Amino acid sequence: MIEPFLMRAILAAIGLALIAAPLGCFVVWNRMSYFGETIAQASLLGVALALLLQLDLNTTVVAVSIAAAFVVIALSRQRVVPIDSVLGLMHHGTLALGVIVISSLKGQSVDLMGYLFGDIFAVSTQDLWWIGAIGVAVVLVMVKLWRPLLRVSVHEDLARAEGVNTTALRTGFTVVLALVIAVAIKIVGILLAIAFLIVPAVAARPFARNPETMVVVSAGLGVVSVVAGLTMSTSADIPGGPAIVLVMTVIAAASLLFAGRQVPR
Amino acid sequence: MSGPTDLKTAPVPNAHSGADHECGHDHDHTQLSAEPNKSALISARRLTVIRQGRELLQKVDLDLWPSEIVTLIGPNGAGKTTLVKALLGLEALDGGTVFKSQGLVTGYVPQKFTLDPALPLTVERFLAVGLTQLASTEKIAATLKEVGALHVLSSQLHQISGGELQRVLLARALLRAPQILILDEPAQGVDLAGEVELYDLISSLSERYRMSVLLVSHDLHTVMARSNRVICLNRHVCCSGIPDTVSKHPEYERLFGAAAAKSIAIYRHDHDHHHDLSGSPAPSPVQAKEDEA
Numbered sequence: 001m002i003e004p005f006l007m008r009a010i011l012a013a014i015g016l017a018l019i020a021a022p023l024g025c026f027v028v029w030n031r032m033s034y035f036g037e038t039i040a041q042a043s044l045l046g047v048a049l050a051l052l053l054q055l056d057l058n059t060t061v062v063a064v065s066i067a068a069a070f071v072v073i074a075l076s077r078q079r080v081v082p083i084d085s086v087l088g089l090m091h092h093g094t095l096a097l098g099v100i101v102i103s104s105l106k107g108q109s110v111d112l113m114g115y116l117f118g119d120i121f122a123v124s125t126q127d128l129w130w131i132g133a134i135g136v137a138v139v140l141v142m143v144k145l146w147r148p149l150l151r152v153s154v155h156e157d158l159a160r161a162e163g164v165n166t167t168a169l170r171t172g173f174t175v176v177l178a179l180v181i182a183v184a185i186k187i188v189g190i191l192l193a194i195a196f197l198i199v200p201a202v203a204a205r206p207f208a209r210n211p212e213t214m215v216v217v218s219a220g221l222g223v224v225s226v227v228a229g230l231t232m233s234t235s236a237d238i239p240g241g242p243a244i245v246l247v248m249t250v251i252a253a254a255s256l257l258f259a260g261r262q263v264p265r
Numbered sequence: 266m267s268g269p270t271d272l273k274t275a276p277v278p279n280a281h282s283g284a285d286h287e288c289g290h291d292h293d294h295t296q297l298s299a300e301p302n303k304s305a306l307i308s309a310r311r312l313t314v315i316r317q318g319r320e321l322l323q324k325v326d327l328d329l330w331p332s333e334i335v336t337l338i339g340p341n342g343a344g345k346t347t348l349v350k351a352l353l354g355l356e357a358l359d360g361g362t363v364f365k366s367q368g369l370v371t372g373y374v375p376q377k378f379t380l381d382p383a384l385p386l387t388v389e390r391f392l393a394v395g396l397t398q399l400a401s402t403e404k405i406a407a408t409l410k411e412v413g414a415l416h417v418l419s420s421q422l423h424q425i426s427g428g429e430l431q432r433v434l435l436a437r438a439l440l441r442a443p444q445i446l447i448l449d450e451p452a453q454g455v456d457l458a459g460e461v462e463l464y465d466l467i468s469s470l471s472e473r474y475r476m477s478v479l480l481v482s483h484d485l486h487t488v489m490a491r492s493n494r495v496i497c498l499n500r501h502v503c504c505s506g507i508p509d510t511v512s513k514h515p516e517y518e519r520l521f522g523a524a525a526a527k528s529i530a531i532y533r534h535d536h537d538h539h540h541d542l543s544g545s546p547a548p549s550p551v552q553a554k555e556d557e558a
Contacts (some may be wrong), residue, residue, distance in 0.1 A: 001356075028383050030381075031381070065273050065358070079317065133549055145396060150394055151394055151395065153381075154380060154384065154391065154394065155349070155378060155380070156387065157355050157373075157375050158373060158375055158395070158437075160353075160354070160355055160357060161353045161354075161373040161375075161447075162373070162395060162441070178494065202427055205363040205383055205385065208385040209385050209387060209421065210385055210386065210387060210390055211384065211385060211386065211390070213386055228471065
């Protein structure tokens with residue numbers, strides 16, 4: 001018999017694996033891993049502000065992540081330093097501010113480890129609804145944006161010349177990405193959130209001949225990792241989120257080592 | 266700005282000094298009106314693009330008409346790609362206007378095309394995804410056959426050769442049924458024999474579908490015979506004209522006949538300002554202004 005808390009954990013993590021797959025593939029194709037990482041890190045500031053100003057946690061986290069993403073986009077228009085330097089700047093800037101705000105919360109005990117690494121077994125039924133709602137919204141948006149996003153990933157100038165509005169698309173994708181990262185943070189925490197997006201996508205790459213195949217394989221490997229990771233977690237009494245990410249990483253490493261030597265024909 | 270930009274409005278082309286003036290054929294751009302020509306496919310007036318204080322394009326005027334092949338030549342750093350991108354709306358303008366005839370469909374082959382290896386994509390899918398309406402496999406296959414690349418239909422886009430890639434890019438542009446093809450150095454990564462073949466293909470496609478072609482090239486020899494018009498660009502339009510006129514020019518043999526003179530020939534047509542004869546990047550705007558003064 002599966003305990004209810006374990007059932008909720010499995011459902012939440014599988015849901016995340018499914019909605020993360022299409023996003024994760026685009027993040028990998030567009031070399032946005034560090035961009036995603038920066039959005040995730042900025043959410044610590046969101047947590048801190050929510051606690052300080054007693055705002056709704058989920059909403060504040062999403063709002064701060066989106067704000068950070070748009071600051072990055074605005075800063076990336078300069079041509080003096082490369083984009084990874086801008087990301088490093090934002091990443092550490094928001095982290096520093098987040099830690100300062102959290103340390104100023106006198107009288108409140110803050111479970112910092114919980115936010116950083118997540119607590120998958122603490123997922124509530126209400127969280128599940130929240131994940132489900134965001135999941136449906138994300139899937140609908142991704143279905144709608146799929147073709148233009150793919151065109152932009154293939155070649156941005158070509159897509160623009162053919163009439164794709166890349167600015168609107170980038171904005172939409174950034175908002176969706178921030179939402180999914182906010183969900184991931186609930187489950188695996190700030191530090192491991194991006195792993196849920198990119199690691200299964202990386203693992204899927206050597207097995208895919210087409211973009212859609214890569215998404216499907218990525219989702220499948222994500223689900224397998226969730227089940228294996230949570231089984232490991234309960235039987236060996238190790239933390240759930242890190243166990244899932246560890247399984248994903250082993251699969252991805254093996255995939256790259258054994259199948260990644262050549263692109264499938 | 267003074268000097269070269271005034272050329273376009275100067276009533277007499279030979280107004281500039283220089284005994285052996287090779288730009289006697291620049292009659293057509295002296296006749297460009299100040300306003301965009303509404304009967305052209307694309308009509309650009311006084312296009313100016315400034316990046317980091319450098320004027321990449323200086324008040325460029327250009328008209329593209331139906332069913333003509335126009336070749337844009339010029340040294341490295343002359344702004345050829347910038348001009349093409351400006352015409353396509355990919356480059357923000359710092360001045361000037363681009364008029365496009367209503368409902369104009371353009372096919373574009375960009376200069377650099379590299380697909381991130383992390384993105385799996387077959388040639389067929391690459392061609393299908395470029396269209397708003399899903400094209401049938403038959404239509405895609407027929408277009409690929411037309412450009413001589415049917416054999417790569419189900420190959421991964423990463424794994425085809427440079428020449429095959431150029432043909433696939435051409436097929437993607439053609440599938441849009443464009444009135445004008447804009448090709449930025451379409452012969453990149455193609456050997457000389459392949460280059461001649463590719464230009465022949467482009468010119469026959471242009472004829473068959475009554476498409477205009479704007480072609481960026483630095484190889485005047487190969488494109489000359491197939492062009493209706495040649496435009497020499499070096500941030501501004503140095504000169505433009507019908508290749509036939511150029512070839513009848515007394516200087517033609519000296520300029521274009523000897524292979525050694527080829528690279529120099531393109532740059533030596535306009536004598537009221539200086540170009541780097543070695544073909545290395547053109548002088549900075551500051552120097553250019555001094556030169557023109």
